Amino acid sequence: MSIRETDIPALARGCAVLGTGGGGDVRAGSLAAVRAIRAYGPVPLVRLAELPPDALVVPLSGIGAPTVSHEMIHGEDEPKRIAEEVERLFGRPPAAVMSSEIGGSNGVAPVAWAAQLGLPLLDADGMGRAFPEVQMVSMYVAGLPADLVIMSDVAGNVVTIRPVDGLWSERLARAVCVAAGSSALMADYVLTAGRARGAVVEGTVTRALEIGRATEDATDPLTSLAAELGAVRLITGKLTDVERRTTGGFVRGTATIEGTGDDRGRTLVLELQNENLVAVEDNQVRAMVPDLITVVDTETAAAIQTEGLRYGQRVTVLAWPCDPLWRTRKGLDTAGPRAFGYDLDYVPVEELAHG
């Protein structure tokens, strides 16, 4: 199948749901995707199994400060420069583009990048959701070495980094990003289709599209969405308090939802760090990272980003299981509750729901 212009709104809605409150605004990415499809045609969506084992997959993501990317939008040639550098380094051109992070803007924008490069988009990503840090990707959890980062910026610079480990990868990439004006396009973990098996989260583009379509023309969007996700409905109620502060480049805070209707008398508190990470009710954890927790508008079932949470909104909090990769020992070390500073032992959301 191919991703067409008419698929973009559904894809954007689905990516917003998978963003678990973070991942950036899907609007600019959607505009870029629509424009690129108009200019270069629909983007074929390929499964990993369709690619030969030595085919090169380039995971791409935009990095930088949200305030900057909202003002200094990407240049159209940035993906092309990364693709050229990949070809120079590997001696053959890339075969497919992959989203590093399906949740939020980095889930939609790769459609534009793939269209510009005339490449298919791989039906997979590196998270199955959104995470705030560069090393929180499936390729890292699968043990692939973080030994290559390629970055391109609006000025036309291309920087190739050969870091010794993930920590240096993050440190150097961030320094380059700042020098580039706090916005850049990045490829890390360029990998062959063979190595990608088991190291990426497969089917997530299709999944985002299905999630987006579940609420399209639905008479009861919320029920359709929850069914599509296989989600636990943690609470339906009113947002009564949002407390946010920006520290170390991340938004941290809490959001309190008081139950209405059948949930009257209950109170759910969400812990936020860019994404929704932990949901607590009566001192009992009801869901925690890396499982997905998303706040949606009760009426429309549209996902609400953490920056968009406002007092008085009528919302429902949904939680559903993450990809099994994140539930492995290394997955939890990388992006479990302790990786975000919560002194909690991970318990899967489905067990918490039935416990």
Place this chain on the structure above:
Amino acid sequence: MAEPDLRIGIDVGGTNTDAVVLDSGDRVIAKAKRPTSRDVTEGLRAALDAVLDELGPHAHGRVGRVMLGTTHATNAILERRNLGRVAVLRLGAPATTAVPPLSDWPDGLREVVSAGEAVVPGGHYVDGREIGRLDPGSIRRFLDGVEADAVAVTAVFSPATADHERAAEELIRSEYGLPVSVSHEIGSLGLLERENATVLNAALYEVAGHVTSALTAALAERGLAATPYLAQNDGTLMTLEHAARLPVSTIGSGPANSLRGAAFLSGVPDAVVADVGGTSTDLGVLTGGFPRESAAAVEIGGVLTNFRMPDILAIALGGGTVVRGAKAGPDSVGYRIAEEALVFGGGTATLTDAAVAAGRRPPGVTWDLGDISEDFRDTLQRAIAATDALAADAVDRMTLGRAGRPLVAVGGGAFLLPERIPGVSRVIRPEHAEVANAVGAAIALASGRVDTIMPAGESRTKAIERVRREAAARAVAAGADPDRVQIVDLLEVPLSYLAEPAVRIHAKAAGPLTR
């Protein structure tokens, strides 16, 4: 000749055009309500004539100022009439080319407005470095190939560094003689939204000219030597010269005027305001006498902008809202209420009828439902109870759950609201509430605002001082008295992911008009 001690405020709304006259003691000494005409200007003249008649023949010389809040610009965009063709120039290449100008505009509007679009070298990084050198050659090549009435220029990070926009403006004015809208005068950070507002602004020059000449002519014909002003979206005023440059700022002045008028008439600076009309109720919040501004992006005619607009929650609750069973709305009989409502002998049950069934009426009015069954009366009362719950819910959303502030009810349908609403201390119904928006125009201040990024750290204090001075200077340029300008809003937001610590500063200054 008498001292010019009177002011006339006029508000052109969707349904009615209201006018009031205030004396030097800020007392309302004349008021009028006339239907808004299709061409807007006729209704304006009718309302103006009505208050002048009420004043009598000798008062003309006493009118010193006329303040107009109008929907001319909004209507022009919604109806796509009288819009100029705009050459859309973005300074930002090689950045920003992934999303070219007007990408998110509705096709019809884009065809009407755009004379052509180009992204050429220029603009700045967040830290003030140039993205590209400004290239006069590429600007000329673009403009030589288009036929435009005006040019809209938007440079990346111009709210922080406006040099390239200024240089481009200079070049275009001197070489092409075209009017130029520059984005740093119009919006804040957020390239696409600011660019959209700048293009709309450039498209509205002809409309602005029409409004200012119509107003000037209307005053001259009536022998009024008054100075005219236009109201803008934040409830403050601009001189006509200023409005001619920034016509897009007049969009959304109606809700702002009604909020400011409510504060003035009630004497309460911190309150929830409900402006109840025939079709809907607009709720807003007053803080220190000014409307609380919306944090969300504002759409005008399908175009997303980052305009600062009053935070308004509109609910389907109005005098003409249709009642079916015990359920009200969301549809309304609108202006046909005088024929259709039961109390006026019509055949449609409306919220006005439901209010009357519950014993609520405007002061001094004797509407009666006549003989109706107990069952029907009960149904109407349940409908108004459901509406009260809707209003209470909206109030709760707007007050963010902080109870204790009063609610000021204005507009022709204010009587629909109950005496007690959960979450507010009391319901105030000031005199002249039905023309609160025109009063708001008459008492408005002049203002100026700045939104920019400044380095944090040691230079922070100096940077903030510079922003404050710039905001005050812009208020004076808009007509404020330099001696009485005050900073009314100062917001500082630290930015993340940057090499040098930086803050985004938003400042707003306002003051009474120069005497």
